[in-house]
Amino acid sequence: MKIDFKPSQRATLGVEWELTVVDLATLEQVPEAHRVLDGVEDPVNGPIRAEYLRSMIELVSGVHTSVGGVVSEMDALMHHVIESLEPHGLAVMAMGAHPFADPAQQQPVKKAQYRRVRERNGWWGGQMAVNGVHIHAGVDDRSKALPVTYGLARFIPYFIALSASSPFWMGTDTAFASQRTMMFQQLPTNGLPYHMSSWKEFERYATELEGVGMIQSPSEIRWDVRPSTFGTVENRSMDCVPTVFEIGALAALTQCLVEWMSRELDAGREIERLAFWFMRENKWRAARYGLGAEVVTPRPHEHTLALREGLLHWLQRLEPIADELGCSSQLADCVELVHRGPSYVRQRRVATATDGDLSAVLRATISETMGGRPHFKDS
Numbered sequence: 001m002k003i004d005f006k007p008s009q010r011a012t013l014g015v016e017w018e019l020t021v022v023d024l025a026t027l028e029q030v031p032e033a034h035r036v037l038d039g040v041e042d043p044v045n046g047p048i049r050a051e052y053l054r055s056m057i058e059l060v061s062g063v064h065t066s067v068g069g070v071v072s073e074m075d076a077l078m079h080h081v082i083e084s085l086e087p088h089g090l091a092v093m094a095m096g097a098h099p100f101a102d103p104a105q106q107q108p109v110k111k112a113q114y115r116r117v118r119e120r121n122g123w124w125g126g127q128m129a130v131n132g133v134h135i136h137a138g139v140d141d142r143s144k145a146l147p148v149t150y151g152l153a154r155f156i157p158y159f160i161a162l163s164a165s166s167p168f169w170m171g172t173d174t175a176f177a178s179q180r181t182m183m184f185q186q187l188p189t190n191g192l193p194y195h196m197s198s199w200k201e202f203e204r205y206a207t208e209l210e211g212v213g214m215i216q217s218p219s220e221i222r223w224d225v226r227p228s229t230f231g232t233v234e235n236r237s238m239d240c241v242p243t244v245f246e247i248g249a250l251a252a253l254t255q256c257l258v259e260w261m262s263r264e265l266d267a268g269r270e271i272e273r274l275a276f277w278f279m280r281e282n283k284w285r286a287a288r289y290g291l292g293a294e295v296v297t298p299r300p301h302e303h304t305l306a307l308r309e310g311l312l313h314w315l316q317r318l319e320p321i322a323d324e325l326g327c328s329s330q331l332a333d334c335v336e337l338v339h340r341g342p343s344y345v346r347q348r349r350v351a352t353a354t355d356g357d358l359s360a361v362l363r364a365t366i367s368e369t370m371g372g373r374p375h376f377k378d379s
Contacts, residue, residue: 097130117187163241181287272299318331
């Protein structure tokens with residue numbers, strides 16, 4: 001299978017933000033995405049698109065050279081969605097998963113690829129009422145695509161911890177920060193990328209999957225981080241987050257890490273790798289414990305440290321790059337999230353304060369989305 005990769009402008013960004021439509025009276029997830037999609041010019045390739053379920057939409061940015069540009073566009077698109085839904089008594093939910101709805105009640109859009117996902121994966125296919133954020137970062141040379149893919153995958157625990165927004169599932173606190181992570185990896189081509197030494201090896205891998213009927217196109221290789229035909233590396237590891245504030249923070253971290261790796265490769269240095277089995281363990285720990293996880297790091301030799309400590313170290317290390325790219329304030333927002341709480345922390349605070357009322361949790365998160373900023377404890 002031939003897979004094209006046309007290099008793109010370095011340090012560019014694009015974001016995909018998956019969202020769910022809910023009824024404001026019942027707070028149930030409802031198949032009313034058409035209330036938004038009927039009013040857009042191109043619901044297939046435009047900035048507001050249909051998604052896997054009839055209750056989902058996706059906001060897709062253009063290509064931006066700055067995090068600020070991405071945030072501005074996402075903010076405008078979100079306000080359009082909110083205004084389209086409000087007259088119908090509907091709202092948008094920006095969380096990794098609905099906290100109490102039954103995912104099996106949701107129906108896929110009538111599209112062959114989505115029908116295959118539902119049918120092939122049986123019970124698991126019927127559980128995929130989950131939302132994520134995907135961030136594309138431009139890569140200026142195809143030879144960098146796979147090293148950056150595997151390199152960025154090493155940092156997945158940080159992205160999971162910062163974005164985790166699905167602690168509740170069908171009315172239960174799962175004890176995980178990101179239940180979405182655990183659900184989404186059940187599909188056969190999902191999960192961590194495999195280390196590959198050349199583009200030919202990647203094409204051979206895709207050919208082999210096609211040959212045994214696992215995929216019909218490269219887009220069905222749904223790794224947590226993957227090279228894209230757009231000339232980008234796509235970070236798909238994150239839960240959907242409630243606010244444009246968090247979109248900006250995650251975009252800044254992605255942009256800075258990819259630029260740091262690109263500079264390492266330009267200087268003739270290899271991007272330091274972590275063994276696949278440790279990356280898998282780190283992903284699980286981050287999904288389970290969020291910022292409270294202990295993760296395995298490669299330096300000075302394999303040992304564990306607090307995820308929070310490692311994340312703060314890298315945020316400080318990336319500050320000079322953020323300054324050059326003009327995203328210092330958004331990278332600093334990651335620090336604020338570490339200290340004041342990602343969505344899963346904020347949701348559990350509301351649940352504790354309301355004696356486990358998940359409707360209150362959902363309403364608080366919807367309010368965050370409408371305001372564009374997290375409701376931190378002392379806000």
